[in-house]
Amino acid sequence: MIxxxxxxxxxxxxxxxxxxxxxxxxxxxxxxPILMKFVAKKAEERFGQQFGGFQNQAQQREEQKRREGETVIDKMPQQNKSSNEKVGEYIDYEEID
Known part of the structure; x- marks a missing residue:
């Protein structure tokens, strides 16, 4: 039948x-917008679980090592800052109109 x-x-x-x-x-x-907020919230939670754990563990170890009232310097400045004497001498100049 057609x-x-x-x-x-x-x-x-x-x-x-x-x-x-x-x-x-x-x-x-x-x-x-509701779906995007949900996806962003889930991604933030996953990011916090992955990277927040490492940061918290390191902070807890540092706090255990420190004593109350102790001063801790994390990074010392470099002492070997020398000037390059081969640069030449500085010359002041004035602009002429």
Missing amino acids: QEASVMGLLRTILIILLVWFGLRILARLFA
Whole structure:
């Protein structure tokens, strides 16, 4: 049995497709910010679990080693800062108009 497509059926199908398309666009605009906040929150939690653990463990070890009132210097400045004497001498100049 062969069925023929009618013009009304074609228009009805196109109308349904358009309504679904615009409906999804409206829903996406409503729910996209909520979805993005959820994804960002989950990514932040994962990042905190991965890298926060290392930082907390190192801080706890340092705190155990330190005594109350003790001064700790983490980085000493470099002492061997020498000037380059081969640069030449500095000459002041004035601009002439």
